[in-house]
Amino acid sequence: QVTLVESGGGLVQAGGSLRLSCVVSGATLSLYDMHWYRQAPGIQRELVAGISSGGHIYYAESVKGRFTIGRDNSKNVGFLQMNSLKPEDTAVYYCDAENAGFVYSGKGTSVTVSS
Numbered sequence: 691q692v693t694l695v696e697s698g699g700g701l702v703q704a705g706g707s708l709r710l711s712c713v714v715s716g717a718t719l720s721l722y723d724m725h726w727y728r729q730a731p732g733i734q735r736e737l738v739a740g741i742s743s744g745g746h747i748y749y750a751e752s753v754k755g756r757f758t759i760g761r762d763n764s765k766n767v768g769f770l771q772m773n774s775l776k777p778e779d780t781a782v783y784y785c786d787a788e789n790a791g792f793v794y795s796g797k798g799t800s801v802t803v804s805s
Contacts, residue, residue, distance in 0.1 A: 692716040692794040696785050698769075699799030706775050710799060712768040712785035720763035722789045726770045728781035728801075738783070739770060753779075775803045 698710040712724070725740040739759040740748040747759055758771040768785055780803050786795040 692787070694785055694787060694794055694796035696783065696796045696799040699783060699801045701802045701804065702775055704775060704777055704803055704805050706803070707771070707773045708775065708801060710770040710772065710783055710785075710801075712770075712796060714766045714768070714787055714794075717766075717787060717789075717794070718763075719761060719766040719768065719787065722787035724759075724761055724768045725786050725788070726759060726768075727784045727786065728779075729784070729798075730781040733781075736781075741768070743789070772801070775801075777803045777805045779803050 693715045695713045698708055702708055721743055723742045726738045727735050728738050729735040738750050738753055739757055741759045741761055756774045761768045782798040782800050784796055784798045786793055
């Protein structure tokens with residue numbers, strides 16, 4: 691059984707930083723593409739960043755230059771470093787791992803950025 695567990699969310703002031711982690715169990719992370727999504731109340735889920743199994747990286751325009759996605763395949767952990775946070779970054783953040791059409795998702799971690 692593949693499980694993903696996010697952590698690292700919390701309450702932070704605008705301009706602050708948080709580092710989200712995504713621990714993957716039951717799968718070899720190096721074989722998977724990994725993505726971070728976020729969803730705020732009343733807003734469609736947004737793809738924030740992605741990193742392929744080969745290391746190719748994608749960022750949404752809204753987070754470019756502020757967020758950094760990465761992975762440590764030896765530990766089966768992905769992360770999202772979030773700097774210069776803004777109130778509009780407030781959302782529940784989810785990670786997922788995808789391989790050959792199979793997608794596994796975590797339950798999310800909440801991020802609140804106060805102004």
